Amino acid sequence: xxxxxxxxxxxxxxxxxxxxxxxxxxxxxxxxxxxxxxxxxxxxxxxxxxxxxxxxxxxxxxxxxxxxxxxxxxxxxxxxxxxxxxxxxxxxxxxxxxxxxxxxxxxxxxxxxxxxxxxxxxxxxxxxxxxxxxxxxxxxxxxxxxxxxxxxxxxxxxxxxxxxxxxxxxxxxxxxxxxxxxxxxxxxxxxxxxxxxxxxxxxxxxxxxxxxxxxxxxxxxxxxxxxxxxxxxxxxxxxxxxxxxxxxxxxxxxxxxxxxxxxxxxxxxxxxxxxxxxxxxxxxxxxxxxxxxxxxxxxxxxxxxxxxxxxxxxxxxxxxxxxxxxxxxxxxxxxxxxxxxxxxxxxxxxxxxxxxxxxxxxxxxxxxxxxxxxxx
Numbered sequence: 001x002x003x004x005x006x007x008x009x010x011x012x013x014x015x016x017x018x019x020x021x022x023x024x025x026x027x028x029x030x031x032x033x034x035x036x037x038x039x040x041x042x043x044x045x046x047x048x049x050x051x052x053x054x055x056x057x058x059x060x061x062x063x064x065x066x067x068x069x070x071x072x073x074x075x076x077x078x079x080x081x082x083x084x085x086x087x088x089x090x091x092x093x094x095x096x097x098x099x100x101x102x103x104x105x106x107x108x109x110x111x112x113x114x115x116x117x118x119x120x121x122x123x124x125x126x127x128x129x130x131x132x133x134x135x136x137x138x139x140x141x142x143x144x145x146x147x148x149x150x151x152x153x154x155x156x157x158x159x160x161x162x163x164x165x166x167x168x169x170x171x172x173x174x175x176x177x178x179x180x181x182x183x184x185x186x187x188x189x190x191x192x193x194x195x196x197x198x199x200x201x202x203x204x205x206x207x208x209x210x211x212x213x214x215x216x217x218x219x220x221x222x223x224x225x226x227x228x229x230x231x232x233x234x235x236x237x238x239x240x241x242x243x244x245x246x247x248x249x250x251x252x253x254x255x256x257x258x259x260x261x262x263x264x265x266x267x268x269x270x271x272x273x274x275x276x277x278x279x280x281x282x283x284x285x286x287x288x289x290x291x292x293x294x295x296x297x298x299x300x301x302x303x304x305x306x307x308x309x310x311x312x313x314x315x316x317x318x319x320x321x322x323x324x325x326x327x328x329x330x331x332x333x334x335x336x337x338x339x340x341x342x343x344x345x346x347x348x349x350x351x352x353x354x355x356x357x358x359x360x361x362x363x364x365x366x367x368x369x370x371x372x373x374x375x376x
Contacts, residue, residue, distance in 0.1 A: 038090030042083050044070040050081065056113045056122070058144065061087055065144075067110045067124045070097070078107035080140065082124055084147060094147030098140045100128045100154075108138060112168040114177070116195065120144055123195075125179045127164030130156065137165040137191060139179050141198060151198030155191050157183045157205070167215045170195065171222045176246060180227045182212020190216060190227050190244060202249030206242055215264045219296060220271030222246055226296075228276045230261030241265065241276050241292075243299060253299035260290060264319045268351060269326040272296055275351070277317040277331050280306060289317040289345070291331050293354060303354030309335035309345060310361070326351055335361065 031037055044050050052068035063084050070081035080098035085091065100108050110126035121141050128138030137155035142148065157163050165181035177193045188206040190213065193199065206213075206227075213229035228241040238258015244251055262278035273293050280290040289307035294300065309315045317333035328348050335345035344362035349355065 037088075040085055040090040040092060042066075042070075042081070042092070042095070044081060049078075053109070053111055053126075054113045056115050057087065058115055058119045059117060060119060063087060063093065063119075063144065065113055065115065065122050067113045069107065069109045071107075078109060080108050080110045080124060080126065080128075080138075082110070082113070082122065082140075082142065082147070084122075084144070096142050096147040096149060098124070098128075098138065098149070098152065100130075100138065111164070111166050111181075112179075114168045114170050115144065116170055117172060117174045120174075121150065121195065123168055123170065123177050125165040125168045125181075127181075128154065134162045135164045137163055137179055137181060137189070139165065139168070139177065139191075139193060139198070141177075141195070153193055153198040153200060155179075155189070155200065155203060157187075157189065163189060164212075165191075166213065169216050169218050169225075171218045171246065172220065173222055176201065176218075176222075178216050178218060178225050178246075180213040180216035180229075182229070186212050188213040188227055188229055188240070188242065190225065190242075190249070192225070192246070192249060204244055204249040204251065206240070206251070206254070211261060214262065215276075217265050217267055218246065219267055220269060224252060224296065226265050226267065226274050228262040228265040228278075230258075230263075230278065239276075239278060241274070241294065241299075243274070243296070255294060255299045255301065257290075257292065257304075260287065262290075263317065266320050266322050266329075267296065268322055269324065273302065273351065274299075275320055275322065275329055277320045277333075279316040279333075282308075286312060287314050287316055289315050289331065289333060289347075291317065291320070291329070291349065291354075293329075293351070305349060305354045305356065307331075307345065307347060307356075307359070309337075309343075311336065311338045313338065314342075315345065322351065328357060 050070045067082040069078035071078045084093040108128040110124045125139040127135040141150040163183045167180045169178045180190045183189045191203045192201040211230040225244045230239045239262040242254045260280035262276045266275045274296045277291040279287040292304045293302040314336035320331045329351045332346040334342040347359040348357040
């Protein structure tokens with residue numbers, strides 16, 4: 001079953017082929033693939049604004065965890081709000097909040113969530129204002145069954161640094177939590193924590209020159225951490241992908257490209273390849289998807305592919321995933337039409353060669369309709 005964010009504060013479950021509703025009375029027939037199974041809406045105490053930012057699912061698929069901000073009665077001081085749902089029924093299991101210690105002039109916003117490989121813990125990270133109104137990384141661990149807070153770790157670059165985490169990953173053995181984001185002047189910041197205690201193991205900073213890190217992942221054997229992102233200074237810096245030693249934080253390699261921005265990173269199941277995706281700038285104020293495969297051990301580029309949509313306009317990849325058997329890489333994002341609206345553009349590549357296997361465009365409102373479409 002796929003669990004997807006819906007409107008702010010809402011989670012909707014969609015049936016996947018082979019999924020059946022619970023057989024306990026009253027007996028229900030198997031769900032039609034793609035049919036809505038349930039919808040659950042979370043409204044924080046006080047009835048103020050709530051917004052979901054990220055979702056993760058337990059390894060056994062029994063619980064969906066959603067995190068986002070919730071104003072809990074004060075629109076100027078939002079807090080982390082994380083909700084656990086039963087994936088079969090949509091029933092709310094628990095809600096947990098994180099509010100940074102006072103005094104603080106503004107609020108807290110989580111950006112990413114991950115679950116321990118054994119399903120015992122849930123980790124949430126994002127940006128949390130300090131007493132000077134500048135952002136810190138704030139990472140929180142919860143008991144996955146009860147929502148009880150287990151630890152909180154904050155990272156600040158110091159010296160008036162404004163920092164914010166954007167991505168989180170857990171090592172395959174569950175011992176480390178890796179968090180990446182940005183600092184002042186767009187530096188990439190990557191921090192490793194002990195998953196049991198929240199103790200900081202190491203922190204590495206890379207001068208990215210503008211936008212910071214957007215994604216982090218861990219190699220299949222847990223020995224390396226891979227981070228990617230982008231820069232405002234496209235011509236000078238472009239995008240960068242880095243590998244770190246997972247135990248020490250020592251930089252293993254870095255690869256630059258661009259001009260453009262990378263938004264996601266993934267690793268092949270056997271750990272031999274690292275994949276990144278985002279966009280690369282072209283002449284004429286247009287962009288193409290860019291997807292690159294690197295050798296994980298050395299950073300040597302294995303292949304690079306670009307996608308230019310039918311209208312040769314603004315095309316921006318947002319996310320990727322690797323097939324469980326490692327044979328294919330899937331990339332999705334948006335492709336802008338001449339009418340200035342955006343469609344989904346999803347494609348598959350051979351993970352080994354980069355050959356494009358297929359591409360599919362989705363327009364929810366064809367024939368020129370503008371309802372519900374995204375303008376840039």
